[in-house]
Amino acid sequence: MSETPETPTAPASGSERAIRATELDAADPLAVVRERFVLDDTVYLDGNSLGALPRTVPGRIADVVAREWGELRIRSWTESGWWTAPERIGDKIAPLIGAGPGRVVVGDSTSVNIFKAVVGGVRMAGKGCTEILVDATTFPTDGYIARSAARMTGLAVRPVEPARIADEVTERTAVALVNHVDYRTGRLNDLPSITTALHSAGALAIWDLCHSAGALPVGLDAHGVDLAVGCTYKYLNGGPGSPAYLYVREGLQERFESPLPGWNSHADPFAMDPGYAPADGIVRGRVGTPDILSLLALEAALEVWEGVSMDDVRAKSLALTDFFLECVDAHVPPGRVRSVTPADHRQRGSQVALQCPGAGEVMDELIRRGVVGDFRHPDVLRFGFTPLYTSFRDAERAARVLGEVLGAQPDAVAPGTAG
Amino acid sequence: MSETPETPTAPASGSERAIRATELDAADPLAVVRERFVLDDTVYLDGNSLGALPRTVPGRIADVVAREWGELRIRSWTESGWWTAPERIGDKIAPLIGAGPGRVVVGDSTSVNIFKAVVGGVRMAGKGCTEILVDATTFPTDGYIARSAARMTGLAVRPVEPARIADEVTERTAVALVNHVDYRTGRLNDLPSITTALHSAGALAIWDLCHSAGALPVGLDAHGVDLAVGCTYKYLNGGPGSPAYLYVREGLQERFESPLPGWNSHADPFAMDPGYAPADGIVRGRVGTPDILSLLALEAALEVWEGVSMDDVRAKSLALTDFFLECVDAHVPPGRVRSVTPADHRQRGSQVALQCPGAGEVMDELIRRGVVGDFRHPDVLRFGFTPLYTSFRDAERAARVLGEVLGAQPDAVAPGTAG
Numbered sequence: 122m123s124e125t126p127e128t129p130t131a132p133a134s135g136s137e138r139a140i141r142a143t144e145l146d147a148a149d150p151l152a153v154v155r156e157r158f159v160l161d162d163t164v165y166l167d168g169n170s171l172g173a174l175p176r177t178v179p180g181r182i183a184d185v186v187a188r189e190w191g192e193l194r195i196r197s198w199t200e201s202g203w204w205t206a207p208e209r210i211g212d213k214i215a216p217l218i219g220a221g222p223g224r225v226v227v228g229d230s231t232s233v234n235i236f237k238a239v240v241g242g243v244r245m246a247g248k249g250c251t252e253i254l255v256d257a258t259t260f261p262t263d264g265y266i267a268r269s270a271a272r273m274t275g276l277a278v279r280p281v282e283p284a285r286i287a288d289e290v291t292e293r294t295a296v297a298l299v300n301h302v303d304y305r306t307g308r309l310n311d312l313p314s315i316t317t318a319l320h321s322a323g324a325l326a327i328w329d330l331c332h333s334a335g336a337l338p339v340g341l342d343a344h345g346v347d348l349a350v351g352c353t354y355k356y357l358n359g360g361p362g363s364p365a366y367l368y369v370r371e372g373l374q375e376r377f378e379s380p381l382p383g384w385n386s387h388a389d390p391f392a393m394d395p396g397y398a399p400a401d402g403i404v405r406g407r408v409g410t411p412d413i414l415s416l417l418a419l420e421a422a423l424e425v426w427e428g429v430s431m432d433d434v435r436a437k438s439l440a441l442t443d444f445f446l447e448c449v450d451a452h453v454p455p456g457r458v459r460s461v462t463p464a465d466h467r468q469r470g471s472q473v474a475l476q477c478p479g480a481g482e483v484m485d486e487l488i489r490r491g492v493v494g495d496f497r498h499p500d501v502l503r504f505g506f507t508p509l510y511t512s513f514r515d516a517e518r519a520a521r522v523l524g525e526v527l528g529a530q531p532d533a534v535a536p537g538t539a540g
Numbered sequence: 541m542s543e544t545p546e547t548p549t550a551p552a553s554g555s556e557r558a559i560r561a562t563e564l565d566a567a568d569p570l571a572v573v574r575e576r577f578v579l580d581d582t583v584y585l586d587g588n589s590l591g592a593l594p595r596t597v598p599g600r601i602a603d604v605v606a607r608e609w610g611e612l613r614i615r616s617w618t619e620s621g622w623w624t625a626p627e628r629i630g631d632k633i634a635p636l637i638g639a640g641p642g643r644v645v646v647g648d649s650t651s652v653n654i655f656k657a658v659v660g661g662v663r664m665a666g667k668g669c670t671e672i673l674v675d676a677t678t679f680p681t682d683g684y685i686a687r688s689a690a691r692m693t694g695l696a697v698r699p700v701e702p703a704r705i706a707d708e709v710t711e712r713t714a715v716a717l718v719n720h721v722d723y724r725t726g727r728l729n730d731l732p733s734i735t736t737a738l739h740s741a742g743a744l745a746i747w748d749l750c751h752s753a754g755a756l757p758v759g760l761d762a763h764g765v766d767l768a769v770g771c772t773y774k775y776l777n778g779g780p781g782s783p784a785y786l787y788v789r790e791g792l793q794e795r796f797e798s799p800l801p802g803w804n805s806h807a808d809p810f811a812m813d814p815g816y817a818p819a820d821g822i823v824r825g826r827v828g829t830p831d832i833l834s835l836l837a838l839e840a841a842l843e844v845w846e847g848v849s850m851d852d853v854r855a856k857s858l859a860l861t862d863f864f865l866e867c868v869d870a871h872v873p874p875g876r877v878r879s880v881t882p883a884d885h886r887q888r889g890s891q892v893a894l895q896c897p898g899a900g901e902v903m904d905e906l907i908r909r910g911v912v913g914d915f916r917h918p919d920v921l922r923f924g925f926t927p928l929y930t931s932f933r934d935a936e937r938a939a940r941v942l943g944e945v946l947g948a949q950p951d952a953v954a955p956g957t958a959g
Contacts, residue, residue, distance in 0.1 A: 159610045195912060195914065230648070232827045361622055364831065379688075381651060383649065397680075408649055
């Protein structure tokens with residue numbers, strides 16, 4: 122909102138929050154990381170859908186296109202390290218999700234990796250197993266793909282709320298496919314305890330990390346997760362539709378049988394052997410020729426993590442979402458929105474979801490006013506907080522503009538100037 | 541080879557072929573298209589593995605990264621046309637393979653698309669079918685994936701030479717998966733007659749177009765092909781690992797059930813419906829979030845086809861390979877190489893494969909001397925001829941350098957100057 126000479130002094134609370142935001146930004150150990158991204162005056166709270174552009178990417182991609190493809194051409198498969206990019210970049214993602222080297226491979230979409238993980242998991246499960254549990258609140262593609270995997274392996278799918286999995290798992294459960302953070306509400310599911318409960322019943326745990334990787338510590342190795350998948354275009358900032366990844370626990374790799382055994386997963390791909398023999402290790406999670414432009418954009422994007430501690434990321438994420446909720450309380454008239462994101466830190470990811478009548482139109486207006494979140498059917502405003510580049514001032518401004526859009530009489534607008 | 545003042549005049553035959561090459565280039569209606577690519581002094585005959593860089597790509601990708609991703613960010617999914625890229629780019633590939641609009645969708649690797657096509661084909665086949673025929677000379681990934689599809693649908697795989705398929709197909713055959721052009725020998729299989737034979741037996745025809753699309757007319761619609769897949773990084777010049785495509789015949793689309801029903805294939809993906817309902821048309825061949833950087837590089841690369849006739853491409857391809865074989869005969873000492881590419885034009889794709897003892901080392905030396913082809917295990921030198929940018933002078937030089945490497949006494953080297 123424009124301030125005019127007639128504008129009276131804003132109430133102390135609004136000013137104080139703006140001052141607090143500035144102070145919090147000044148004390149933020151991650152504030153310097155923001156400079157590693159291309160940002161503008163927009164408050165960008167949609168990094169949980171598409172991360173902002175890291176400054177490392179444009180120059181790297183220009184070189185990949187002009188020199189590696191344009192000049193070296195076919196030689197780049199060896200000389201520019203293209204062939205080994207899926208596992209090399211997997212090893213760069215690994216520390217961000219608590220995985221040792223040789224456990225993560227990058228390539229294909231999240232949906233394709235879910236298929237590999239679920240079918241691969243079912244094939245490693247006990248012979249008497251008859252069902253696949255799927256997070257009842259899952260992002261839809263996980264459920265669609267799990268049903269296809271079930272159809273093709275002769276099992277049934279049973280949807281279960283994450284909080285009920287420990288009670289519902291039985292000796293007939295082959296695997297459970299669970300979202301680490303709920304895409305809609307931002308609820309963080311309890312990965313360690315759910316994984317333990319699954320193991321106690323003899324089932325494998327498959328986690329979808331799309332909304333947690335890069336936003337909070339995951340600890341795949343430490344918690345004994347069996348298989349995991351995730352995208353790289355949200356908190357990992359890999360670019361639109363950048364390739365997803367597959368994690369297979371070290372002790373399971375030898376038994377992992379991919380349902381998509383493309384030639385890149387062969388023990389000796391250039392032998393052109395008509396008989397299939399899987400490669401050792403995580404390479405057997407590869408399928409076809411890797412998508413080099415997108416892979417190498419992702420590799421460049423991962424440079425923003427240099428020197429970043431995931432504990433700092435988590436601390437800032439919680440501080441940002443706390444502060445945003447406080448500002449929403451202050452700016453938005455009572456009863457206009459309701460947070461569906463858990464207040465308990467132990468159950469919160471890195472987004473805030475507000476139920477709001479007419480959420481679609483409200484988000485359109487927010488975007489017109491320079492605050493970009495997104496709308497999720499039917500009535501949710503989603504605001505993602507990427508600790509690497511979101512500031513406390515961003516959080517304060519977003520809440521203030523939301524209050525304006527929802528028709529609060531803005532603190533600082535004089536009579537006669539429209540809100 | 542360097543020419544020195546002492547060099548005697550080359551024999552008439554060598555000069556005549558060099559002059560013929562220049563004349564053939566001057567008369568080539570596609571010669572102007574070469575200017576649309578970034579090329580250098582190398583004779584690049586590996587476009588059947590990785591096509592050269594089209595000049596349209598670097599600027600387009602720089603804009604996609606800096607403006608569409610960097611500035612518009614999430615808005616580009618609608619405002620920059622990202623969401624519909626898979627089917628829009630499919631419609632741009634379609635005329636190059638003889639398909640009408642709405643029959644081709646781009647995304648995922650060739651191997652993943654083979655899985656969709658084979659499983660989708662088996663599901664549309666008669667209930668009593670027990671087997672999948674696979675081209676016995678196939679590029680290996682097709683066989684690996686077909687076996688996985690067979691395992692997951694309860695059928696068997698039977699390898700059959702393409703020329704024997706018409707005799708071997710039975711009423712128990714669900715589908716046959718055949719390479720249009722053999723990756724090793726460059727043999728062109730008879731798509732129309734094999735497709736007709738399969739249909740006569742009630743089986744579906746699935747063609748792998750990796751080595752034919754962009755090099756010769758395919759005619760998918762005209763010949764009633766049921767399903768097809770192909771990569772886009774060979775004669776379509778989409779860049780390293782650029783996304784592959786899936787073709788589904790119009791009359792089969794309503795019955796096509798993908799084994800990878802990701803959320804992008806849903807009738808209403810943003811409804812976030814836990815129940816799956818496939819989209820109408822070729823969109824149901826989509827899986828997960830499309831890989832935008834690689835897709836849009838491919839889209840820019842397809843601009844090189846503006847005004848190009850596939851009949852001209854085919855005529856030039858045959859003329860180039862004929863001329864190369866003639867030059868090889870002239871330059872290479874008898875008995876040192878043997879062409880495994882059919883002499884008959886009706887059975888020839890757009891590459892020449894020469895069996896040659898020590899082929900790996902020979903290719904290394906060719907590359908050192910500026911002639912880039914590739915080596916295929918165990919003993920094949922592969923030379924791909926991309927009619928859009930390969931010249932007759934390229935063909936003449938490649939054969940001449942091959943002759944030098946294979947130890948012919950070069951025509952034009954004086955005594956005392958090393959060959």
